[in-house]
Amino acid sequence: MAYDAIIIGAGMSGLAAGIRLAMYDKKVLILERHYVAGGLNSYYHKFKRPFDVGLHAMTNFVPKGTKRAPLTKLLRQLRIPYDSLQLCEQHGSQIHFPSAQLDFDNDTETLRAEVRRAFPDQIDGFDALTKRVLAYDDTSLDTQPIPSRVILEEHLSNPLLIEMLFCPLMYYGSPNENEMEFGQFCIMWKSVFSEGFARPEGGVRTIIDLLVKKFKELGGELRYSQGVAKILTKEGKAWGVELECERGLTKISTKPRPRSEHAEVIEAAQILSTAGVPETWAMTDGLSTEEPKEAGALTFMESIACLDIEPRELGADKTIVFFNRQETFDYVRAEDYADLRSGVICATNNYDHATPLPEGVLRVTSIASWDKWSAVAKPEPYGELKEKWYQGQLDAMEAVIPTLRERGMRDHITVHDVFTPTTIFHFTRHQRGAIYGAPEKLKSGITPIAGLFIAGTDQGFLGIVGAMLSGISIANAYFLRAGA
Ligand SMILES: Cc1cc2nc3c(=O)[nH]c(=O)nc-3n(C[C@H](O)[C@H](O)[C@H](O)COP(=O)(O)OP(=O)(O)OC[C@H]3O[C@@H](n4cnc5c(N)ncnc54)[C@H](O)[C@@H]3O)c2cc1C
Structure with a gap:
């Protein structure tokens, strides 16, 4: 049975693209490993208990009815009512360096007032930078990349402030070490500083369930535990996919493999891959004329500690703290299992939940090393190392928020879980566990193979709202044009 479109991956971008296509009566199949x-x-x-894999914050929060905002646009495109997301706003977050702290929240004036307080001579430059960021058109699919550090230095003369502004934006969306492409910087600035953070009541599952339900109601077909092994092409045009013989999350090679006689083949007029650019190239058996793009080097480990007490009772009253424990911020691949010099602490309870969470939850995220974690044998010493680095992450949290130690945080932890770059790879197949994908983005979404397009992380819109917008834009541009 031939489909109008096959979408590889049921992440945020794949589901959003699927909804758009099903809405316009395309016969669409999403395949998810x-x-x-x-x-x-x-x-x-x-x-x-349920654990969210990553969600600290849904960035791009705007109040209901805000015009021209990404969130409003995406909900209109998907025909999903704002209220169904059940968004709870953050209490307030912080950028925490040893010699300065800047608070920010969903009101842009808060950060501006903080910059004026901590860096009075920088406020004019900060205002000029803000204006420039807000004027930048980051929706264009064909802009040329420019580095943002040089632009920041045009407006700000204090290196500490530059590092402090980079810290949350890199942590929430940079696949590059110590630099961000300016378009990406603007997207992240708008989503973090101009708009803000919220969490759906019920966590990320609320959004996923909404998207899956909508897709199925529109007649879309979604198959789980069915990974795509190969994208099949003829004379430079994609015509279908071959499924992995082993179903689900078992050991699957990303290297090209000979066609299997028993593998299921599914035909489609067009294919949209959300698996990532290098990962998609690997599925084309090298038929792409492009050199494989390099997989990203930046990956994270994260620990989640459940508490028998609210984090704020331990002095953790911010929603998210982006911390750096030295004056310069080094956003580079970790040389050891994790780099505890900087990180992100999220107190999930510190959102305006309608119903308080049943327990306290503290998450801490650190830059980690794919090379180190992927070389470790499982289950041991992998388990031992996870415990060792979890303890290191607790130490880092206590150093940044000293009341955590003073008020005995460790005695309040009931259970904890840790995930590493290999966990991310296992569940998503992103090479090297690269959370923000390849450093080089394919903004146009067009591949050298006719009928094959890229959406999601490697198209360049990051975060869950960004990923959904990416799926929508690529579906609109190449699958729903007249005649497509
Ligand atoms: C630890 C962590 C924390 C994060 N925190 C936040 C946050 O707080 N806020 C925020 O907005 N964003 C956050 N993000 C980023 C956000 O999750 C991503 O930007 C977004 O979800 C990317 O969506 P996507 O659809 O582009 O890609 P993905 O989510 O990677 O979806 C791709 C899908 O394709 C599937 N797939 C891959 N290969 C195949 C194949 N061969 N066949 C079939 N299926 C395949 C994968 O299983 C996956 O489901 C976080 C990410 C992580 C990992």
Whole structure:
């Protein structure tokens, strides 16, 4: 049975693209290797409780009815009512360096007032930079990349302030070490500083369930535990996919393999891959005339600690703290298993939830090393190393928020879980566990193979809202044009 479109991956971008196509009566199939949807932002159950894989914050929060905002646009495109996201706003976040702290929240004036307080001689430059960022058209699919550091230095003379502004934006969206492409910088600035953070009541599952339900109601077909092994091409045009013989999350090679007689083949007029650029090239058996793009080097480890107390009772009253424990911020691949010099602490309870969470939750994220973690044998010493680095992450949290130690945080931890770059690879197949994908983005979404397009992380719109917008834009541009 031939489809109008096959989408590889049921992450945020794949589901959003699927909804757009199904809405316009395309016969569309989403194939997902995992047994749940959500991709890099999914959920799982352990210790009799649900855990979000990554979600600290849904960036791009705007109040209901805000015009021309990405969130408003995406909900209109998907015909999903704003209220169904059940968004709870953040209490307030912080950029925390040893010699300065800047608070920010969903009101842009808060950060501006903080910059004026901590860096009074920089406020004019900060205002000029803000204006320039807001004027930048980051929706164009064919802009040329320019580095942002040089632009920041045009407006700001204080290196500490530059590092402080980079810290949250790189942590939430840079696949590049110590630099961000300016378009990406503007997208992240708008989504973090101009718009803001919220969390759906119920966590990321609320969004995933909404998207899956909508897609199915529109007649879309979604198959779990069915990974694509190959994208089949003839005379430079994609015509279908071959499924992996082993279903689900078992050991799958990303290297080209000979055609299997028993593998299922599914035909489609067009294919949209959300698996990532290098990962998609690997599925084309080298038929792409492009050199494989390099996989990203930046990956994270994250620990989640459940508490029998609210984090704020331990003095953790911010929603998110982006911390750096030295004056310069070094956003580079970790040389050891994790780099504890900087990181992100998220107190999930510190959102305006309608119903308070049943327990306290603190998450801490650190830059990690794919090379180190992928070389470790499982289950041991992998388990031991996870514990060792989890303790290191607790130490880092206590150093940044000293009341955590003073008020005995460790005695309040009931259970904890840790995931590493290899966990991310196992559940998403992103090479090297690269959370923000390849450093070089394919903004146009067009590949050298006719009928094959890229959306999601490697198209360049990051975060869950960005990923959904990417799926929508690529579906609109290449699958829903007249005659497509
Ligand atoms: C630890 C962590 C924390 C994060 N925190 C936040 C946050 O707080 N806020 C935020 O907005 N964003 C956050 N993100 C980023 C956000 O999750 C991603 O930007 C977004 O989810 C990317 O969506 P995507 O659809 O582009 O890609 P993905 O989510 O990677 O989806 C791709 C899908 O394709 C599937 N797939 C891959 N290969 C195949 C194949 N061969 N066949 C079939 N299926 C395949 C994968 O299983 C996956 O489901 C975080 C990510 C991580 C990992």
